[in-house]
Amino acid sequence: MDVAAYTKLLPDITARNKPFWDGCxxxxxxxxxxxxxxxxxxxxxxxCPQCLSASASWQAMSGNGTIWSWCTMHQKYFAAFADEVPYRLVYVRLAEGPLVISVLADAPEDVELDQPVRAVFRTGAAGRAVLQFSTETAH
Ligand SMILES: [Zn+2]
Structure with a gap:
């Protein structure tokens, strides 16, 4: 899978999500x-979904997490991914708690529940970096 040539659709950058994309x-x-x-x-x-406070700050996470669930996509449901099948969608439980969905940047033979992963960033179309996860050198 050539993730360096990332040309998929991306969400708009808004005032609210800009710190996330700046981090990527x-x-x-x-x-x-x-x-x-x-x-x-x-x-x-x-x-905040826990206490309804409107006060928050953006913090750097460790980038570490574990695989909470995954699936391997074999069908070409999306034209932009047609050259990449099969690829793995992963639902990652970050060390800090939230669940984040993305794809595995590497392609290990086997994936297991609770397998450690780490965040990696791939730059593609228009210089935009996207969050993915890797099973390599996870700690
Ligand atoms: Zn809160």
């Missing part, structure tokens, strides 16, 4: 953390 460009996974209760959330939201 800097090679850092940044998520919102509630300033009142400390809850880390993803996706971004105007208020």
């Amino acid at each position: 460009a800097a090679g850092e996974l940044r998520l919102q953390q509630c300033s009142d209760c400390g809850h880390v959330r993803f996706p971004d939201a105007p208020v």
Whole structure:
């Protein structure tokens, strides 16, 4: 899978999610953390889902997580991914708590529940860096 040539559709960068994308460009996974209760959330939201506080800051996460679930895509449901099948979608439980969905940048033979992964960033179309996960050198 040539992830360096990332040309898929991407979400718009908005005032609210810009810190996340700035983090990706800097090679850092940044998520919102509630300033009142400390809850880390993803996706971004105007208020904390735990305590409803509107006060939050963007913090760099460790990038470490474990595979909570995954599936291997064999069908060419999306034209932009047609050259990459099979590829693995992963649902990752970050060390800080949130679940994040993305793809595995590498292609290990076997994937297991609770397998350690780490965040990696791939730059593609228009210089935009995207979050993916890797099973390599996870710690
Ligand atoms: Zn909170």
